[in-house]
Amino acid sequence: DAGVTQSPTHLIKTRGQQVTLRCSPISGHKSVSWYQQVLGQGPQFIFQYYEKEERGRGNFPDRFSARQFPNYSSELNVNALLLGDSALYLCASSLAGQGVTQYFGPGTRLLVL
Amino acid sequence: GIQVEQSPPDLILQEGANSTLRCNFSDSVNNLQWFHQNPWGQLINLFYIPSGTKQNGRLSATTVATERYSLLYISSSQTTDSGVYFCAVISNFGNEKLTFGTGTRLTIIP
Numbered sequence: 001d002a003g004v005t006q007s008p009t010h011l012i013k014t015r016g017q018q019v020t021l022r023c024s025p026i027s028g029h030k031s032v033s034w035y036q037q038v039l040g041q042g043p044q045f046i047f048q049y050y051e052k053e054e055r056g057r058g059n060f061p062d063r064f065s066a067r068q069f070p071n072y073s074s075e076l077n078v079n080a081l082l083l084g085d086s087a088l089y090l091c092a093s094s095l096a097g098q099g100v101t102q103y104f105g106p107g108t109r110l111l112v113l
Numbered sequence: 114g115i116q117v118e119q120s121p122p123d124l125i126l127q128e129g130a131n132s133t134l135r136c137n138f139s140d141s142v143n144n145l146q147w148f149h150q151n152p153w154g155q156l157i158n159l160f161y162i163p164s165g166t167k168q169n170g171r172l173s174a175t176t177v178a179t180e181r182y183s184l185l186y187i188s189s190s191q192t193t194d195s196g197v198y199f200c201a202v203i204s205n206f207g208n209e210k211l212t213f214g215t216g217t218r219l220t221i222i223p
Binding site: 031033035037041042043044045048050055056058088090092094100101102103104106107109 | 144146148153154155156158161199201208209210211212213214215216
């Protein structure tokens with residue numbers, strides 16, 4: 001079975017632009033979460049979606065938004081990009097619930113110039 | 114929110130050596146995972162271990178939930194074990210987000 005997939009793998013944008021990152025979960029998984037990992041740190045939680053509804057949101061500004069589609073894939077949007085948004089963006093999928101394993105995709109590397 | 118601390122922050126070992134990585138967390142959890150992040154950034158699942166002991170080849174892990182710590186053991190280290198190891202938890206009192214530790218960077222020298 002395919003694992004979590006993300007696109008694109010790499011992206012270069014300039015300050016002020018907008019970006020959309022995409023994630024497809026493992027087949028059968030209905031929960032998708034997004035994490036941001038800046039260089040030298042552990043991943044930080046951005047959003048969690050389950051059955052197209054937002055289940056949780058981390059400490060990120062309103063420039064960050066996300067949605068989940070009927071096929072459980074998800075998009076993360078970031079508006080008005082700042083240099084500090086440069087990071088590895090990771091998507092994780094899981095079955096519903098807290099006591100289950102989360103599986104991560106390969107990530108999208110975003111560089112903001 | 115829950116705090117997760119990992120030690121040591123850096124570890125350099127000769128190939129063939131054994132190592133123990135520690136993860137301390139500040140509150141009760143219902144999910145604890147260990148990951149290995151490879152040089153390309155991929156987070157590879159090692160263990161889902163909110164309590165108890167598990168083994169997978171040269172790797173094993175133990176979580177003592179009542180004392181709020183987990184240990185990852187790597188035996189007979191190989192150069193391919195190099196990378197950053199993260200512990201991540203989900204608190205009993207929050208949503209389903211994983212809170213990651215700061216990681217342990219392991220370097221295995223041939």
